[in-house]
Amino acid sequence: MANAPALAIDGAEPIRSRPFPAWPVFDASDEAAVLDALRSGRWGSRLGEGYGRAFTERLETMHRCRRAIATANGTVALEVALKAVGVQPLDEVIVPAYTFLATATAVTTLGAIPVFADIDPATYTLDPASVATRVSSRTRAIVPVHIAGQPADMDGIIGVATTHGLRVVEDAAQAIGAAWRGRGVGAIGDAGTFSFQSSKNLNAGEGGAIVTDDDTIADRAWSLANCGRSPGGTWYQHEVAGSNHRLTEVQAALLVAQIARLPDQMMRRERSARLLESGLRDIPGLSTQSRPEGVTTHARHLFVIRYDASAFGDRPRSWFIRAMRAEGIPCSPGYEIPLHRMPGVLAARRTWSEIARATGRAIDIPTDPDAEDLPNTDRASREEGVWLGQSLLLGSDADMADVITAARRIREWCDSSS
Numbered sequence: 001m002a003n004a005p006a007l008a009i010d011g012a013e014p015i016r017s018r019p020f021p022a023w024p025v026f027d028a029s030d031e032a033a034v035l036d037a038l039r040s041g042r043w044g045s046r047l048g049e050g051y052g053r054a055f056t057e058r059l060e061t062m063h064r065c066r067r068a069i070a071t072a073n074g075t076v077a078l079e080v081a082l083k084a085v086g087v088q089p090l091d092e093v094i095v096p097a098y099t100f101l102a103t104a105t106a107v108t109t110l111g112a113i114p115v116f117a118d119i120d121p122a123t124y125t126l127d128p129a130s131v132a133t134r135v136s137s138r139t140r141a142i143v144p145v146h147i148a149g150q151p152a153d154m155d156g157i158i159g160v161a162t163t164h165g166l167r168v169v170e171d172a173a174q175a176i177g178a179a180w181r182g183r184g185v186g187a188i189g190d191a192g193t194f195s196f197q198s199s200k201n202l203n204a205g206e207g208g209a210i211v212t213d214d215d216t217i218a219d220r221a222w223s224l225a226n227c228g229r230s231p232g233g234t235w236y237q238h239e240v241a242g243s244n245h246r247l248t249e250v251q252a253a254l255l256v257a258q259i260a261r262l263p264d265q266m267m268r269r270e271r272s273a274r275l276l277e278s279g280l281r282d283i284p285g286l287s288t289q290s291r292p293e294g295v296t297t298h299a300r301h302l303f304v305i306r307y308d309a310s311a312f313g314d315r316p317r318s319w320f321i322r323a324m325r326a327e328g329i330p331c332s333p334g335y336e337i338p339l340h341r342m343p344g345v346l347a348a349r350r351t352w353s354e355i356a357r358a359t360g361r362a363i364d365i366p367t368d369p370d371a372e373d374l375p376n377t378d379r380a381s382r383e384e385g386v387w388l389g390q391s392l393l394l395g396s397d398a399d400m401a402d403v404i405t406a407a408r409r410i411r412e413w414c415d416s417s418s
């Protein structure tokens with residue numbers, strides 16, 4: 001006890017007080033592109049021309065897919081993609097509960113029912129074996145989420161989908177640039193969606209996209225996101241009840257500039273993540289998101305640490321996070337409330353439950369989260385997951401060494417004070 005290294009949480013000098021790299025990153029190339037779009041005088045979507053076209057062409061090349069459609073954000077990209085693959089009211093869609101709210105609300109917005117399957121305890125991505133147990137006669141689609149930028153087990157997911165004749169819509173909001181067996185995520189399933197919201201590795205403040213290799217899905221998605229218009233139709237001819245989910249030309253210009261620096265940023269993040277993996281794995285009680293061999297590129301949107309409180313004298317994750325922050329390391333618990341326990345999702349489920357009962361449909365919609373069998377999701381959300389953000393990974397090797405030193409200092413203090 002006498003030699004215990006003091007922690008910054010108790011008032012000792014922190015490991016670091018310098019900030020990690022700021023986000024977003026931009027330079028004269030972004031300014032020039034945005035100015036060019038402004039001066040063009042055409043600020044809305046140019047529907048297949050201009051920066052919008054240039055950006056979607058980049059996405060098509062990157063994903064070796066036939067079509068990309070830019071949207072206003074990642075949430076509506078998911079809604080449109082699900083609708084475009086044929087999801088209808090009261091269909092079931094299997095999703096993880098360890099994800100951002102939109103993965104489930106994109107389903108409920110369509111009047112369909114999200115059914116939660118568990119994640120793999122080591123990768124934190126959707127577990128195909130759990131998905132298989134959730135399939136029913138009403139299941140229409142599966143939404144694997146490439147969480148933290150790591151591709152989900154697409155072999156397993158496509159396998160379940162093929163067996164049961166289901167659609168696959170990849171939620172790649174966090175995973176631009178990631179690849180599964182060499183193929184960019186997004187167009188491995190029937191369709192996939194991205195987010196370009198402020199925190200994302202490719203950022204235009206807000207923005208989204210859908211990619212697909214299927215022209216029928218692409219045409220439907222384009223129409224649904226463009227007020228129900230059709231490519232050959234007139235402006236006020238609306239073939240389906242679509243909505244306006246278009247991306248502006250100014251945002252597209254920013255994305256064209258931003259995407260040019262993505263490969264360099266990805267290399268930097270990957271190097272940092274590898275350093276963190278090897279350094280943190282030596283610390284008893286800490287492990288990191290494990291990487292299946294099918295993951296050829298991890299987009300490194302988040303760096304996930306798995307915290308085992310028993311190795312830290314049973315101090316809860318919230319204490320570890322406070323201790324790391326005090327040492328100058330920004331980190332967070334991430335999704336503390338899994339979606340099967342999220343009040344907004346529960347409210348939507350209760351509504352569908354009542355609708356099903358009132359219309360005499362024998363649909364059993366779970367409304368008690370404790371009755372759902374999602375142990376890995378609960379552990380990751382409530383006890384284990386600690387996130388470092390992507391901009392921290394843009395730091396130097398010395399910055400990563402500080403993260404490891406802080407974690408080691410905290411662990412050693414726990415040892416000496418137990």
Ligand SMILES: Cc1ncc(COP(=O)(O)O)c(C=O)c1O
Pocket residue numbers: 073074075076099100102103145171173174194195196197206207208
């Ligand atoms: C997994 C996931 N899906 C969907 C979204 C929704 O994207 P947006 O914020 O652009 O609507 C996000 C954004 O955080 C996300 O992380």
